Amino acid sequence: MQWQDTLRDLDDRLSSGEIDAAEHRRLRDEALAEASGTTRRVPIPSSAFLPRRELSPARALELGERGRFVDGESLFVESEGRRGKVALGVVAAAAVVGVAVWWFSGSTEPAPVAAPPPPTANRADELARGLPKLPGTVRSQPSVLPVSVGPQLGLYGPEVPNAGSSGLVNAASTDGPRSLTVNVLDNGGGPDRAKDILAYAAATGWANDTAPEGVQIVRTGQGGTQHYRAVYRSGTWTVLVTATSKDDDVSFRAYFDSVLARTLLALPAR
Incomplete structure (x- = not known):
């Protein structure tokens, strides 16, 4: 059987309802592939409406008033053939579905993405914001340093651990010939470090x-x-x-005591 006869047979089976459109297309493609072999295939237009091809009188009589097919692609006559109307209905329904999908997908806005929560300030950061202002000119605004910086500042030895601590708060100023520094060490869940600092x-x-x-x-x-x-404990902090x-600043001790008193108001000894 020639491949043209195979395609006509597939058209007849589709018209009689023996196979559906998807099966018809698959079998048609297989027949065309087998017929073409290694030769270059000419793309078949995907449109359902192709130029009308003249048939022999005998073939025209055989087809009668039903839809005509060429190489598996349906040619619809303008008569009231039932199968032509069904095929046109399928095409129209597909177009309506496509438009609906495009409309709803294009008009739907993506759901807003919730912003991540702001980072939570640690204990040392919160304490730094509450330190009283030192007299004189500020050399260092209250800030949080790693606990490991303490030995470099001459505050304590390297044996003071970092574990569980949120940091070392540091603030400094100069007031004439005098310099001031306030450091507050977070002890975390560990013991009071005042003894370690005094021993150092x-x-x-x-x-x-x-x-x-x-x-x-x-x-x-x-x-x-x-x-x-001055060294003392204030809750879980060592101040x-x-x-x-x-050396000749005779009022220096009184000045130091006044700065200590203001610090005790903000961080009481307890």
């Missing part, structure tokens, strides 16, 4: 001095300067207030 001060030449209740003060002097440092001035 004693090992590096600081001596004990008189202090208010709940606070310990150490002092030292070298190279024409004098230093005072250090350090001041430096010249």
Whole structure:
């Protein structure tokens, strides 16, 4: 059987309802592929309406009033043939579905994406914002440093651990010949570090001095300067207030005590 006869037979089977349009297209493509072999295939127009091809009188009589087919593509006559109307209805329905899909997909706006929650400030950040302003000219605004920076500042030894701590708060200023520094260490879930800090001060030449209740003060002097440092516990924090001035500053201790008193108001000893 020639491939043309195969295509005509498929057209007849489609017209009689023996196979549907999808099966008809698949079998038609197989027949065309087998007929073409290794030769280049000429693309078949996908439109349902193709130029009308003249048939022999015998073939025209055989087809009668039903739809004509050429190489598997339906040619619809303008008569009231039932199958031509069905095929046109399928094409119209597909067009309506396509327009509906385009309309709804184009008009639907994507759901808004919720913004991520703002990062939560840690304990040291919150405390830094609440520190009282130091007198004089600010050298360092209250900020949070890693706990490991403390030994570099001469506050404590490297044995003070980082685990569980949110950081070391640091603020500094200069007031004439005097310099001031307030440091607050977050102890986290660990013990109070005041003892470690005082032991480190004693090992590096600081001596004990008189202090208010709940606070310990150490002092030292070298190279024409004098230093005072107050160390105490405030909840889960260890507070250090350090001041430096010249040896001949006779009112220096009173000045240091006033700065310590303001710090105790913000961070009471307890």
